[in-house]
Amino acid sequence: MTGERYTIEIEPEVRLRLEDLPAHHYVIVEQKVDRLAENPTTLGEPYTRHLSGKLRELRFDLGGSAQGGTVVNHAEWKTRRHRKLLGEEVEENPEYDRLYEEAELAHDLGQLVYDRRTALGLSQTELAERCGMKQPQISRIEGGGTVPTIPLLRRLARALDAELTIELTPHTQAA
Template sequence: MSEHAQWNLGRRHRDNTEVRAGYEEAKRAIAIGRAVRDRRLALGFSQTELAKRAGMTQPALSRLEAGAAVPTIPVLDRLAHALDAELVIGISPHAAA
């Protein structure tokens, strides 16, 4: 079973712009959290150690890794530095259908 919840939106909800936007935001938060967690584990850091290095609390890091919080760019920058990684942010056009 996946460690993150998966949502099955009915057709009526998928057609709602606000619901779709919330769903997309949640997907991004989960992806960011997973990337932070994967890098943290690759380096052998505990949540407590990474949180201290990034100037945040362990509960805040836990929420971020679980996809329950959308981090700001300054928080991402601190995490990238603490993870000895580069923060890369980009905007790309959608792939042609």
């Protein structure tokens, strides 16, 4: 975390759309909101866009169609993770935790691809051509909408003039 954790206010029409989401999409949205709450001034493209003052637009992909809504860094919505951080009682839900971790991994991989692509000065279309894909697929990966397979990660790494390194590290145990 980079400093104070912000709480998030969501516009009423966005809140209505959230209530209609399937559970696995809702978890993706919560993960993106947590990222914004923890990095309100530094979480940038492709996930948020600064509108004015403390107003940011949060963008995310839910299965191929870009979704989003305007949110303000200050007031109402507490994600499940935020409630835990505040010491509030939160029910155990292993499926939610699994989906949240998957959304976090998709976000992290997407950020790595975005950072490397922009460092090389490539457009999404140029990267897609380099690795035999279509631009919307690159957009979905960068937006954290999917976890790429290992063969796809290998193709992306080659197209980005990068090495793919996968590492397993043991969990540290508390003393």
